[in-house]
Amino acid sequence: MIDKAGGNGNNFTTVIGNDATFKGELHFEKGVRVDGKVEGKITTKGHLAVSQGGKLQADVSAGNIVVDGQVVGNLNASEKVELRKTARLKGDIVAAKLLVAEGAAFTGHCSVGPDAGKSGGNATPANRMTEKEALPRK
Amino acid sequence: MAGDQSRLDAPKPETREVLCTHCDRSIDIPATAMSVNCRHCHRRVIIEDIRIKSYHAVMRLATAGLVEVTKRAQIVAQVRVNDLVVEGGVKGDVTAVGSISIGKKGWIQGDVNCRTLIVQPGAGLNGFYRVDPTFTPEPTTAEVEQEDEFL
Ligand SMILES: [Zn+2]
Numbered sequence: 001m002i003d004k005a006g007g008n009g010n011n012f013t014t015v016i017g018n019d020a021t022f023k024g025e026l027h028f029e030k031g032v033r034v035d036g037k038v039e040g041k042i043t044t045k046g047h048l049a050v051s052q053g054g055k056l057q058a059d060v061s062a063g064n065i066v067v068d069g070q071v072v073g074n075l076n077a078s079e080k081v082e083l084r085k086t087a088r089l090k091g092d093i094v095a096a097k098l099l100v101a102e103g104a105a106f107t108g109h110c111s112v113g114p115d116a117g118k119s120g121g122n123a124t125p126a127n128r129m130t131e132k133e134a135l136p137r138k
Numbered sequence: 139m140a141g142d143q144s145r146l147d148a149p150k151p152e153t154r155e156v157l158c159t160h161c162d163r164s165i166d167i168p169a170t171a172m173s174v175n176c177r178h179c180h181r182r183v184i185i186e187d188i189r190i191k192s193y194h195a196v197m198r199l200a201t202a203g204l205v206e207v208t209k210r211a212q213i214v215a216q217v218r219v220n221d222l223v224v225e226g227g228v229k230g231d232v233t234a235v236g237s238i239s240i241g242k243k244g245w246i247q248g249d250v251n252c253r254t255l256i257v258q259p260g261a262g263l264n265g266f267y268r269v270d271p272t273f274t275p276e277p278t279t280a281e282v283e284q285e286d287e288f289l
Contacts, residue, residue: 080259097259102237106255106269113245113262 018053034069052086065095067104074108081112157235158183159200159218162275167202190226209243222252224261231265233275251275 012033020036028044048062054069067087077095085103152169161179195214211226224244237254245262
């Protein structure tokens, strides 16, 4: 659960309440917690949290993203994406770090690593390996 | 006679249920078995845990147990396991009936299907992921039909 203070010591300057529904593009400078529904696009340099009852149908770009609720859309985090046990995500992840708790469900393309997102989200340590493709893919 | 009685009283060998790594159908196996023949597709199913300690390139790596890829080790293969622990690297598509755990220096390049994914910060992932706590591979009869052609 994401607490009112924002879980990992993060204070959310904005909270989208559980009876609120937003459609459109939202920009924030600091942390935001979504308890309600958002459709569209969210951009923040800070921390974005989707609490257990929260529903996002949006592409998100943020510093850190923590998901307890449902997300349909792509997540792009400059630092970390965390999917907690009640998280349900349909969409792609681009992040430097990923944490997935047991019980979380996720379908989508995943590009995670120190360089992910810096060069088209395709530069994981795996890509830096130099050996040739040994096998044909099925 | 006393010997016969004690044999009757002896506990039955414990069994456990696994999915065949070829046809994905359920089979009961002795708890201590290292490999069995699937009663559905009649192919050999490896049960034992496998530890990969160096570079290992094969077409397919399949076990109904656990595969551990140690630091500096690498698998290039299509991987079908019960559980997977990656401290090194995996290049190829991965299907795990149970969990996949990727350590802080581990990486997977390929598409992944599993029930549980545990990723340590620092790990590298690149591919299409389907992490579903209810994930069960579709049982198939394709292999059996294919083998029948040779009969
Ligand atoms: Zn079988």
